[in-house]
Amino acid sequence: MSRLAELQRDLQSAAVAVAHAERTLATHPNVPSVLATLRTIQNHRASLEEQFFAAADEFGLDACGYRIELEGHTASIAGLTAVLGTFQKIFTTVYDALENGPKKTAKNSAETIEATTLGFAYTFPGSVGVMMTLANDRMLFEAKLDNAMGKTFDLIRANDSEELQYLSEVVGIPAVRLVHQWAEENVKAGFGADIVWRRDDVVKREVRVQAPEIAQKAAIIRAMRAHETAVVVGELLDVDILEHTFRMKVSDRIIQGTFDGAITSKKPAQLPKTYQATLQIMQKVVADESGHEQIDYFLVGLESPPGPPVFLTDLSDHDS
Template sequence: MSRFQKLIDNLSGTDELLSRLLEQGEDEFTRINSLSVKRRRNELAADLDEYLAIKQRSFLVYRIMRSGEQRYPAKAVGGALEAFQDLLTSIYDALVSGPKKRFRPALESVQETMLEFGGASAGSVKIFLAVDEDRMLIDETKFQRALQLVEKTLSAQNTDDLTDLSKQVGVASISKAFTWAQHASQNGFTTELSWGQSLSERNDITIYREEAERIRALIAERSDEETDLVDEVGVLHGFDKDSSYFHFEVFGQKEHIKGEVSPSMSQRITTGVSYKARMAMTTVTVFATGEEKVKWMLLSLDAPSDGMELGVKGD
């Protein structure tokens, strides 16, 4: 066990002991013991702050609680911790190498944000992390900035917030936030996060189960669309204006294109001949899963070269 682990474990132990003493009442014996435990806790806190300063490290303490419930199923706890680990790693990786649509972090990002289990205490499950500083700004580190963005992501108020955040941390991170919120909501978890470079100047946030459900629902309803115009030459195999359907084979490509027909297109088009097709390709990115869906709309058809007439049937 490292010195950091020992300090965190001892602090947790003194907090539990102090809590039990306060439950016993306010007699003189309890008061004296409480003062002794408080002094010990202050000494441990000072030792931890000194350690963090000397080692130039930040710390994170992550705590899970369940209201009125002492059972913590391993699968539920493991899923929540894994989801948070992925969320932190994804955002950290976005700061290092840019936002991504898919969760494919660099090995260095995985190693530098690896959570280390710190043990369990009565009525909660707790883990901790300590990382070396790598200053990104004058008064911030990548780790500190990543945790600030984790907090910002998990407290988004509307879909516009999610859109802005996706530009900073990537859709991959928003998807990981959805997975985390789903675990917290389904299992009734309240989550406490504490982080900083010293106990006296740390950041504390609490995310209740209701807040986790709100962010889960918010991400679930959000998607992003991006449309590009595409010109291709190939064969039109199918066309039905009434049902808004077309089927186009691009020369040299195995995958055929199928989609809707623009209202501005002619009612009848000759199929089985070559055209130069102008199409709108709309990529829909689902924030909850990171899945991308492509939709096509046929806008116009022209002869692919001079001398070839557009195949339009007369009435």
């Protein structure tokens, strides 16, 4: 990896040289030699970057460039570290969901974190941004990591409730919550984002979102209610035929909700009794200011359990 480290150092030095040449040009805008010097340094840096991408590919590394877009103001360290850190969490959570199924919380295993950790390579000259690398085994993990990064870019690009709802079913509510956190951090800092996922000279995915688009995304997710269908086994405790409400013990918690045709005079239910229940679950993606998570349950149907009470879907707050 010595060649890669050498190129990283050269790129950092080139970035400093570009910045110095740009300041000199600003002071002496009408001196042709100053402009020529800047162009020479920029071309040298571009050549170094091409060499870096090629060397990274040889070592089994893909590259992810994350550039902050600013509108007439400087970037704070707090804002920069916040959005980069949350971007990493989104990618890790999406990868985990695609590998192991969507979860109720954004808790990831040490193996998942190790597989998805982005490493720092170098900064960009003339703008705020970083180039990061990720080990992407061409035989074992390539399709998995590419798919996860693709879905991460889809989440960042999506700006309507229907697409975000679809993505929440694929990658889970925790990933969408992290996208909301990322959006709010960008709104607070006044950032846009230009992110590129590449291997050598091939750009595999790219997404660019400006500050107003990110603010719109934050508002959409804040108002969003995700829905899913779950099959559980639990003890039906109470039914109100007039109000069309029910209470059921599932695992270690009591859930309550509504129903329509699941329980009628022609389809009576016994109390208390263990059933296999099909539920439609509606959940506010972003909790209110008190931290309360609003979850609504609609009972679609009841059946006798296929065997001993085994929970097919865990509705508790713990990961399966």
